[in-house]
């Protein structure tokens with residue numbers, strides 16, 4: 064007789080309520096919000112910056128694996144099998160036979176993608192895990208307003224058929240970078256992905272609007288929603304209720320309250 068206790072393990076994601084639709088998940092996690100607040104504050108410099116980014120992504124990726132990755136039933140003998148035939152764990156584990164591709168959106172996405180890649184390699188069969196690289200930058204006009212995103216080069220290591228494709232990028236500001244990257248995959252990389260996931264530390268309502276319009280199939284997991292420049296009537300409302308009025312970007316398309324340009328602070332390069 065086998066114990067079915069772990070045959071169907073629930074995973075309840077702690078989420079902030081919102082009205083952005085079912086493909087947006089605003090993770091509710093006080094520990095991570097504390098670490099993120101530290102990361103965003105003025106006195107935090109390297110090496111603390113990268114330590115915090117790595118810590119936050121380690122947790123966010125685990126959350127996403129729990130919520131999104133398929134599972135399978137196993138019967139794995141434990142060390143006790145030498146003493147008793149009952150020494151077998153029977154229950155669910157993350158299915159190791161799933162393809163996963165993490166995309167490094169250089170530059171702020173580089174460390175998050177490396178953390179994601181390393182964690183995926185310890186969770187599913189490493190043969191099925193890949194990291195791609197895209198060099199991207201937001202283009203600005205003479206007034207320093209962001210006018211689009213430009214791909215300067217890419218190393219794509221194969222197709223994405225049936226793969227879970229992850230885009231771990233700290234800031235979702237205008238959504239231009241993610242939208243351009245996802246479009247490139249859809250248009251130029253062969254195969255139909257199983258799922259496309261965006262893993263962000265901070266997103267804006269503007270980012271969510273653009274992604275949900277241009278790529279409604281993308282599922283977003285974010286640790287924080289920033290809408291600090293919204294008119295007063297927005298504050299206190301459930302996020303997304305007054306979506307058209309919500310504003311998280313300043314005139315230079317930086318996130319408010321935000322934490323500065325993460326590509327800049329992580330690389331100590333203020334261009």
Ligand SMILES: O=P(O)(O)OC[C@H]1O[C@H](OP(=O)(O)OP(=O)(O)O)[C@H](O)[C@@H]1O
Pocket residue numbers: 168169170171172199200201202209212232233234235236237238239240241270316324325326327334
């Ligand atoms: O949603 P968007 O408006 O496209 O902005 C977000 C992009 O900007 C940041 O990157 P980083 O500072 O590395 O790049 P940048 O030079 O393009 O700002 C961030 O990590 C995103 O990649």
